[in-house]
Amino acid sequence: MGKIVESVDFARLVILIRRATALMALPDSAMNLIKAIDAGDASARDLERIIAADPGLTTTLLRVSVHENGFLQPPTLRQIIMRLGQRTVRSVAVSLAMKDLMREGGATNFDPFRFARHALVVGFLARYVFARRQMAQPFETEWSADEMFSAGVLHDLGTGLLARSAPETFDRVYMFAKRTKTSFSHAFFEIFGHYPTELGAEASESWQLPDFFARTQRSMYTPWEVQDEYTAQCCLTYAHWLSNFIGEGLVPWHI
Numbered sequence: 001m002g003k004i005v006e007s008v009d010f011a012r013l014v015i016l017i018r019r020a021t022a023l024m025a026l027p028d029s030a031m032n033l034i035k036a037i038d039a040g041d042a043s044a045r046d047l048e049r050i051i052a053a054d055p056g057l058t059t060t061l062l063r064v065s066v067h068e069n070g071f072l073q074p075p076t077l078r079q080i081i082m083r084l085g086q087r088t089v090r091s092v093a094v095s096l097a098m099k100d101l102m103r104e105g106g107a108t109n110f111d112p113f114r115f116a117r118h119a120l121v122v123g124f125l126a127r128y129v130f131a132r133r134q135m136a137q138p139f140e141t142e143w144s145a146d147e148m149f150s151a152g153v154l155h156d157l158g159t160g161l162l163a164r165s166a167p168e169t170f171d172r173v174y175m176f177a178k179r180t181k182t183s184f185s186h187a188f189f190e191i192f193g194h195y196p197t198e199l200g201a202e203a204s205e206s207w208q209l210p211d212f213f214a215r216t217q218r219s220m221y222t223p224w225e226v227q228d229e230y231t232a233q234c235c236l237t238y239a240h241w242l243s244n245f246i247g248e249g250l251v252p253w254h255i
Helices: 007-023 028-039 044-052 055-069 077-084 086-102 112-136 145-154 157-165 167-180 184-192 197-206 211-218 227-245
Strands: none
Touching: 007 157, 007 184, 007 197, 028 044, 028 055, 028 086, 044 055, 044 077, 044 086, 055 077, 055 086, 077 086, 086 145, 112 145, 112 157, 112 227, 145 211, 145 227, 157 167, 157 184, 157 197, 157 211, 167 184, 197 211
């Protein structure tokens, strides 16, 4: 199948995403948490105080922690922070903020609940694949398992923002993917000659998130471009493929 390349339209989408992110401020709790963690000198007590001020963030972190670590008793916020790691806490905060933003309208075919579930599935799979690969054959990397979880959670940020900022375009791509029984990302590529993860990278830069997020999103489908972290990036790409294979992708049909 040849690409239906519309490069001019893709450039317009980039502008729309950057304008949208300039207008959509992330919740104070998420931004305060990101800044505190990135500063590198925040204690578990400092982070606990920020998280406790946001009931939605507290509930989400509790659910993620119980799912991953299997606590028999409900953990404290301090325990959650220590178990998950600061980078994972940061990514969950951003993910929750994105989910809240995307509830405000959007494309007809966009399912925010499926989107959120897909994000967490890819996050957990990326961490698992990364850890197993390190156990089987250790490799040099500056990335951690927590960062792989973070990248997995936010890997489809561009698709979510597309549904909100350009709903007609999202629905058009969705229907094309449905008709051809392919993934949303590959349907987008057939039309625009780019992957929607590139839009996510633009958004990450616009929000001034850590460079790690933009880098992993730009290389999601071209891991060979990240030569210094090729194996780690492949773990993330494979996790995304696995999510589609087991029926936990962004679209309800089997790929």
